[in-house]
Amino acid sequence: MDLTLVIPAPARFRDRLEETVDYRTAFAAARRVLEGPPRRTLEFLADAVALALARLPRVVTATVRVTKLAPPLTPGAVSSVEISRSA
Numbered sequence: 001m002d003l004t005l006v007i008p009a010p011a012r013f014r015d016r017l018e019e020t021v022d023y024r025t026a027f028a029a030a031r032r033v034l035e036g037p038p039r040r041t042l043e044f045l046a047d048a049v050a051l052a053l054a055r056l057p058r059v060v061t062a063t064v065r066v067t068k069l070a071p072p073l074t075p076g077a078v079s080s081v082e083i084s085r086s087a
Contacts, residue, residue: 001030001034001049001064001065001066001067002064002065002067003026003030003049003053003062003063003064004062004063004064004065005021005026005053005056005059005061005062005063006059006060006061006062006063007020007021007058007059007060008058008060020058021056021057021058021059022056022057025056026053026056026059029049029052029053029055029056030049030052030053030064032052033045033048033049033052034049036048042066042068042079042080042081043081043083045066046064046065046066046081046082046083047064047083047085049062049064049066050062050063050064050083050084050085051085053085054085054086054087055087059087060086060087061084061085061086061087062084062085062086063082063083063084064082064083064084065080065081065082066080066081067079067080068080
């Protein structure tokens with residue numbers, strides 16, 4: 001799973017934590033979704049994670065890419081989906 005979070009950029013970043021996203025909180029939000037009820041499709045899983053991340057402070061847009069290696073219908077292939085949600 002790849003996560004991309006878009007935040008508003010100040011005129012110049014000053015190396016201050018308050019200008020960033022708390023990645024521990026983002027990881028915890030994604031983990032809650034992953035450890036919650038099972039999801040049958042990659043799209044539904046990616047959407048649930050993206051929605052949870054888009055609700056975080058400072059996040060303008062959350063993009064989630066979920067990749068499934070060797071899906072059962074096509075051995076040796078890779079399936080992935082990417083979903084973006086805005087706050």
